[in-house]
Amino acid sequence: MIELTGLTKTFGDHRAVDDLTFTAPSGRVTGFLGPNGAGKSTALRMVCGLSRPDSGTATVDGTRFTDLPRPARVAGVMLDASAQHPGRTGAEALRLAAMAAGVDTSTVAPMLERVGLADAGGKRVGAYSLGMRQRLGIASALIGDPHVLILDEPANGLDPEGIHWMRGLLDDFAADGGTVLLSSHLLTEVQAIADRVVVLHRGRLVMEGDTDALRGEATQQLVQSTDLDALTSVLDEAGISHEAGNAGLIVDAPPASIGELALTHRLVLTRLEPSGGDLESAFLALTRSA
Ligand SMILES: Nc1ncnc2c1ncn2[C@@H]1O[C@H](COP(=O)(O)OP(=O)(O)OP(=O)(O)O)[C@@H](O)[C@H]1O
Numbered sequence: 016m017i018e019l020t021g022l023t024k025t026f027g028d029h030r031a032v033d034d035l036t037f038t039a040p041s042g043r044v045t046g047f048l049g050p051n052g053a054g055k056s057t058a059l060r061m062v063c064g065l066s067r068p069d070s071g072t073a074t075v076d077g078t079r080f081t082d083l084p085r086p087a088r089v090a091g092v093m094l095d096a097s098a099q100h101p102g103r104t105g106a107e108a109l110r111l112a113a114m115a116a117g118v119d120t121s122t123v124a125p126m127l128e129r130v131g132l133a134d135a136g137g138k139r140v141g142a143y144s145l146g147m148r149q150r151l152g153i154a155s156a157l158i159g160d161p162h163v164l165i166l167d168e169p170a171n172g173l174d175p176e177g178i179h180w181m182r183g184l185l186d187d188f189a190a191d192g193g194t195v196l197l198s199s200h201l202l203t204e205v206q207a208i209a210d211r212v213v214v215l216h217r218g219r220l221v222m223e224g225d226t227d228a229l230r231g232e233a234t235q236q237l238v239q240s241t242d243l244d245a246l247t248s249v250l251d252e253a254g255i256s257h258e259a260g261n262a263g264l265i266v267d268a269p270p271a272s273i274g275e276l277a278l279t280h281r282l283v284l285t286r287l288e289p290s291g292g293d294l295e296s297a298f299l300a301l302t303r304s305a
């Protein structure tokens with residue numbers, strides 16, 4: 016498992032990661048979620064020993080990454096999918112990763128097959144699509160047969176089929192007792208791939224729990240009506256909390272309750288949709304309740 020304890024990193028006077036404590040347990044896929052600039056990559060780089068924390072510790076299986084005798088056999092890492100040399104073929108890149116990890120290069124062909132690149136192994140990485148580079152990056156992370164995976168934005172650039180594929184791969188990995196920690200700035204991606212979520216906002220932990228709990232936090236509706244003032248009064252009378260959003264009212268109630276209320280009071284709704292699909296409103300809900 017991966018454990019972060021009081022991890023802190025400051026650049027100049029900007030605290031990018033602020034007293035961050037959480038655990039990514041084995042057997043689970045933990046999503047590390049936060050908007051651009053929240054500090055996800057900074058935290059993951061510290062976990063992988065690429066950057067030194069100002070204070071706090073990060074361990075993999077109880078040991079600091081830099082103290083692991085053969086790190087690639089313990090933890091597979093993908094921090095930047097575009098880091099592969101564009102002039103090498105996918106198979107060459109993976110062969111180098113295998114040698115660096117100290118495993119037999121006979122593992123390369125089955126690994127290309129496993130990530131769906133069997134036909135593209137002879138192609139130069141420079142000619143790969145973004146999604147293919149992500150698959151190659153995951154193959155490089157897996158080549159040492161680790162039981163921990165640390166992936167920074169692995170779903171970036173994947174199409175829906177690719178996301179589905181990744182979920183299957185990571186689920187299998189976790190079902191075998193593996194630990195997965197992956198970052199994303201998209202709530203929908205984390206919902207699709209992870210079963211646990213850690214939410215980071217301005218370097219600080221905002222929430223840690225099951226993905227379903229986050230979905231629950233985000234079940235607010237965006238409501239618009241031809242008579243917003245009347246709708247506001249009706250919601251107030253019904254004791255349903257709401258606030259003004261950019262495109263209408265953000266209402267804390269299931270869609271059916273809002274629809275029934277509108278029907279009873281003969282109000283026309285011009286919009287009724289979940290407002291919790293985006294990270295920002297989930298954050299608002301989280302920080303309000305915090
Ligand atoms: N080497 C550095 N020097 C100075 N500031 C840095 C450095 N690395 C990161 N930062 C700053 O730290 C903050 C967090 O950056 P980080 O890359 O960790 O965010 P992130 O959550 O990974 O964002 P994204 O979703 O865009 O990848 C940002 O304000 C960034 O500008």
Ligand SMILES: [Mg+2]
Nearest residue numbers: 055056057167
């Ligand atoms: Mg990042």
